[in-house]
Amino acid sequence: MAQGLKHLIVLVISTQLSLQIVHGEGSNAQRHTYRKDAHTDSHANHGGSALSTKSKIKRRQNKKSIPDRDLLIFPLYLFDIGGMSTATPTRTPSSTPTTSLPTILPATMSSSQPSLDPTLPPTKSPTIFPTSFPSRSPALLPSKSPSILPSVSPSFFPSLNPTNSPTKSPILLHSDFPTELPTTFPTKLPTTFPSIFPSLTPTNPPSISPTFLPSLSPTDTPTDLPSDFSTDTPTSSPTISPTNTNMPTYIPTLSRRSEDIFARCFLTSQERRNQMKQTLETVSHPATLSTLNTPQNRAFEWLVEEDPFISCPQDPKFIQRYILAAFYFSTGGGTWDECNAPGYFSDLDIANSNCNMSGSRQDFLNVPSFQGTDAWLSNTYECYWGGLACLNSTFCIDRIEIENNGLSGTIPEELKNLTTLRVLTVKNGTLEGTIPSEYGLFDTLRIFDVSFNQLTGPIPMEIYNNDLLLTLDVSNNYLTGSIAAEIMLPQSLQFVRMQANSLTGTIPEELGDLIVLTVFEAFRNKLHGSMPQSVCDNRDIYGGYISTLTVDCNDESAYFVNCSNSGDDACCTECPF
Secondary structure, three states, X not given: OHHHHHHHHHHHHHHHXXXXXXXOOOOHHHHHHHHHHHXXXXXXXXXXXXXXXXXXXXXXXXXXXXXXXXXXXXXXXXXXXXXXXXXXXXXXXXXOOOOOOXXXXXXXXXXXXXXXXXXOOOOOOOOOOOOOOOOOOOOXXXXXXXXXXXXXXXXXXXXXXXXXXXXXXXXXXXXXXXXXXXXXXXXXXXXXXXXXXXXXXXXXXXXXXXXXXXXXXXXXXXXXXXXXXXXXXXXXXXXXXXXXXXXXXXXOOOOHHHHHHHHHHOOOHHHHHHHHHHXXXXXXXXXXXXXXXXXXXXXXXXXXXXXXXXXXXXXXXXXXXXXXXXXXXXXXXXXXXXXXXXXXHHXXXXXXXXXXXXXXXXXXXXXXXXXXXXXXXXXXXXXXXXXXXXXXXXXXEEEEEEEOOOOEEOOOHHHHHOOOOOEEEEEOOEEOOOOOHHHHHOXXXXXXEOOOXXXXXXXXXXXXXXXXXXXXXXXXXXXXXXXXXXXXXXXXXXXXXXXXXXXEEOOOHHHHHOOOOOEEEOOOOEEOEEOOHHHHOOEHHHOOOEOEEEOOOOOOOOOOEEOOXXXXXXXXXXXXX
């Protein structure tokens, strides 16, 4: 219909102009103008339809004495109005788009339907429908619907809906909804929602929500939420939450502690736990180590899961730290009078300030060592815990000296593995149970003092296997049994205190073989018989070293030990009642 309307317009104008010329209504000036305009436009339009029209007009001019060019151009100009663009845009857009070429300049308002080809500069207002091909320069405002193909350069503002294909360069601001295909380069700001397919390179900040498929390369910073599928290569830092993958990742998701463990020990948390447990099963009985809430189990779990120091199984010193932790839990640690472990790491300063316990016994051998004054189970090396002393050369435990600190529970057998321990003093508490026979395995023990506790059972004969033993103090307990003849084995023994127990039997003759014995006290027991002459002969008054010798030698005692030497009452130094 539009094509017929154009022919009708041409016919009407041509007829009217011909009548004006016949009747002499067109002036020379007007004709000159028509010729000038027609001449200008005739060089811009050529085609088969123009030649056909020209032939028709020439036939008409055979009867009219009018120059050919006066009527040659004007109908052509009008005929091709629908085939070419106007030189300047209309103020109001056409109802339908042009069919051949767009206007040279854009219309002030957008057309209702898009043109087949875009305008060279963009329109000030976007078209209601997109063009078939993108404009060379982006529009100032995005179109309401996306174009079929993306623009060569990005628009200043994102479109309301994504394009089917991404732009070659990212826009400054991200779109509200993701594109179906990712951009070649990441946007400066992440999209609110992830794209359906991952981008080739990761964004600098991760997206708020994970993508449906992982990116080919990991992001520098992990996402807050895990992706549904794992990435081909792991991220530099693990995600806070694990991914919901059916297949495990090459490297597991790590907690902060797991990261610290891996950085320090080069082992995963599980590998570290397994190796530590395997080693500690040679220190403690495996069943005791695995039984929930035993001192050994609590020490193991603390060492593996809680200890801020993070010991490694490759370091043999972790055994020492475990043994001391087992001692802490076994002797009522947490209810001590001082030096208890901090309840939380933030309480460390308070716990340390409440730890004034230190080994005060003078070391007559002058072995270079240092003493600790920190709270137990703190993040420092165990040598710095209060009541302990370590050798300067090896950082191995040299002395445990804890007295009047409210110790309770039992003394653990694991102490036997402290192969450099020279002093074990745990006195003035409420320790119960027996003296472990394993304490006869010490290689370097010099002083053994468990006095003023509530220990029961016999004095193990194995305790006399410590060849270097100088002091044996088991007084003021509830020990039973007899004094074994093996007491003469440690020839260096100088001080023996066994008073205030329930020992039975007699004083062994072998006690006289301890030629450097200085003090022997055994009163307030259930002993009987006589003091061996070999012992009396070692009195200092007879040239020996014994300066203190006490038993129940008072004849008014319920249990009596005769301490006269051939009628000489000078054998015992005192007969307490």
